[in-house]
Amino acid sequence: MGYKEGMLRDGALDNKTVIVTGGGTGLGKSMATYFLKLGANVVICSRRLEVLETTAKELEEQTGGQILAIACDVRKTEEIENVITKSIEKFGQVDGLVNNSAGNFISPTERLSYKAVDTVVDIVLRGTYYFTLALGKYWIENKIKGTVLNISTTYAWTGSGWVVPSAMAKAGVLAMTKSLAFEWAEHGIRLNAIAPGPFPTKGAWDRLFPEELAKKFSFENRIPLQRVGDHQELANLAAYLVSDFSAYITGEVITLDGGEVLSAGQFNFLKEVSEDQWDAIEDQIKNANRNSKKSE
Ligand SMILES: CCCCC/C=C/C(=O)SCCNC(=O)CCNC(=O)[C@H](O)C(C)(C)COP(=O)(O)OP(=O)(O)OC[C@H]1O[C@@H](n2cnc3c(N)ncnc32)[C@H](O)[C@@H]1OP(=O)(O)O
């Protein structure tokens, strides 16, 4: 047993229908795959229908599960409503939503046009609150205890230069997660989020670590646990959070990053100190302790 294996038992998502935005590629595809293996019906949606249909065919063959692919730009409310209507027509109801769609790229902020900032913020923040609002209204009206999982990032807490539109939007998503978790708890609706560290995907790597930079960037040195994330690790946590096993968790943001976000610790530079140096440092400190006692 290891972190590359599925964590939940067979049938853990039986009788649930979950919509995964951006489910045709990357982490969305990995989550959709695991949800199907656990018995869920899955709806994947994003802008490129051909990508979604190819993924749907592949996952249907791989898992034997039921999957529906629908084109949807999450910035357009009528397209979101169409996804919800078609999902209910096919599966009877919708129980879960994973807001996973995103747009992002690195750039000095002063180089960005207004439209460039709007593009990222609209996909990440507007897309997430549009979809959540549309499903929340449906759940409240139909007394369904739905659950929302938002895929955020660690820099939503810390901020980060060179990805400012994404940082602003992901921080807004976290504020929404916690605010609505309280407000909609009385309807039995839960909202949680995952803040992933680096998980290799083509979408993220092409836009955040283009070849020129990838050579200079060492994940092993940056991440305390010295590796990138495995997709199954994220899928395991996501499946748990959309399942009824997490029924008492709401408004929570779980960081899944091998400890990367902890590198802000003020004394973490001491990682570089050798054993011999520590011997010398310990002597110096103990000397200082003795001297301060003498002068008392
Ligand atoms: C390891 C740590 C991980 C950190 C966390 C990761 C977070 C992630 O979100 S990773 C997910 C990455 N995946 C994606 O971004 C997939 C979807 N992305 C896209 O489709 C594009 O990147 C998009 C966001 C730019 C949207 O594409 P599209 O709708 O086709 O928009 P346009 O190409 O028309 O561009 C709109 C606007 O943005 C300007 N622009 C685009 N790229 C850049 C750039 N590299 N630098 C500066 N400006 C850029 C573009 O020029 C347009 O503006 P105007 O020129 O004013 O029209």
Ligand SMILES: NC(=O)C1=CN([C@@H]2O[C@H](COP(=O)(O)OP(=O)(O)OC[C@H]3O[C@@H](n4cnc5c(N)ncnc54)[C@H](OP(=O)(O)O)[C@@H]3O)[C@@H](O)[C@H]2O)C=CC1
């Ligand atoms: N990979 C990583 O290391 C990390 C990823 N994340 C987050 O994980 C999530 C998945 O990212 P990842 O798998 O890496 O990247 P991908 O690029 O593979 O996923 C992004 C998805 O969003 C979809 N999308 C983009 N714009 C829209 C839109 N306007 N409407 C609907 N869907 C849209 C894309 O599909 P299409 O083009 O067909 O619309 C694509 O499937 C994102 O929320 C990202 O911020 C967070 C931290 C780290």
